[in-house]
Structures are given as C-alpha cells and as structure tokens.
Amino acid sequence: MKNITAVFPGTFDPVTNGHLDIARRARDVFGRVTVLVIPNAGKNPLFTQEERVALLQEAFAEEPGITVCGAPGGLLADYVKERLPCVIVRGLRGAEDVPHEFCNAYYNATFCPQAETVFFPARPENLFLSASAVREAYSYGAGLPDCIPPAADRALRKKLAR
Numbered sequence: 662m663k664n665i666t667a668v669f670p671g672t673f674d675p676v677t678n679g680h681l682d683i684a685r686r687a688r689d690v691f692g693r694v695t696v697l698v699i700p701n702a703g704k705n706p707l708f709t710q711e712e713r714v715a716l717l718q719e720a721f722a723e724e725p726g727i728t729v730c731g732a733p734g735g736l737l738a739d740y741v742k743e744r745l746p747c748v749i750v751r752g753l754r755g756a757e758d759v760p761h762e763f764c765n766a767y768y769n770a771t772f773c774p775q776a777e778t779v780f781f782p783a784r785p786e787n788l789f790l791s792a793s794a795v796r797e798a799y800s801y802g803a804g805l806p807d808c809i810p811p812a813a814d815r816a817l818r819k820k821l822a823r
C-alpha cells in the first residue's frame with residue numbers, strides 16, 4: 662500500500678490530539694499522508710485557513726511522511742482525482758459520526774469512484790475529543806493543554822483572550 666497517496670481532509674479548527682493520532686496511523690499504513698485543510702460550507706471557523714495550516718505544520722514539523730496543505734477550494738473529489746491512486750482518510754469517534762461520515766464518503770465516491778474512503782477508529786482517549794469542545798472550553802477561559810498540541814494551546818489563548 663506504500664504507493665497510494667493518503668489524504669486526510671478536515672477543518673482542523675484547531676488541530677487536536679485526535680487528528681494527530683489519525684494522521685500518524687494513516688502515515689504508518691500508507692507510508693505517507695497529506696493532511697488537507699478544506700473549506701466547509703457548514704462551518705464558520707475560528708482560525709483562518711492559513712492559521713490552521715500553520716498550526717498543523719508546526720505540530721508535524723518533525724514527522725517524516727506527513728505533509729500539510731491548504732486546499733485550493735472546490736470539491737475534495739477533484740483534489741484526489743489528480744492524485745490517484747488515492748484514499749481519503751477519516752476518523753470515527755462513534756455512532757454519532759457515522760451518518761455525516763458515510764454521507765461524505767457517498768458523495769466523494771459519486772464524484773471520484775476510484776478513491777476509497779477509509780476510516781480509522783478513534784483511540785479510547787480521544788473518543789470525547791472534538792475541536793468544537795476545545796474551542797468552547799477555551800472560550801470560557803478553561804484550557805485543555807493535554808488534548809491539543811502546544812502551538813494550538815497558545816493560539817487559542819491568544820485568539821480568545823478576554
């Protein structure tokens with residue numbers, strides 16, 4: 662499987678330890694992985710795309726086989742079509758993630774049938790971890806430094822300083 666490009670797309674607003682774990686495991690299976698920061702019409706991110714890319718790049722700076730990119734826009738399927746053979750990597754924290762993730766996988770397969778979506782189950786310690794819960798905690802002045810990389814902790818404190 663070492664010649665397959667693995668793409669791990671997401672909002673990463675901001676990167677959490679759950680995202681780090683999925684990216685590393687995808688790299689270990691496929692040899693390398695591209696973590697792709699994509700626009701999501703349904704979300705209004707706290708961090709700009711450039712900031713999210715920079716936080717991911719800092720988190721993975723010392724890690725061979727993991728590349729971080731900002732998507733130029735457009736469909737994810739168009740991005741992966743240009744990089745075949747390719748798999749789309751996503752994480753699953755539990756049953757709540759399934760409808761949304763299967764829906765994405767269905768549409769990505771519709772637009773690019775050659776690219777399979779593969780799911781990695783979240784580690785038990787990350788099951789209740791989400792970027793939205795992290796943002797909410799920091800917005801109330803609480804910190805979760807054990808759940809996110811140090812640069813994300815600093816960036817959240819700066820962005821949400823009261």
Ligand code: ADP
Binds near residue numbers: 670683
């Ligand atoms: P999106 O807006 O595309 O869902 P997210 O940044 O919220 O972007 O999530 C990107 C991917 O990472 C999704 O597949 C999501 O299920 C997965 N993910 C998010 N948090 C965790 C976690 N704690 N453990 C494992 N996977 C996670």
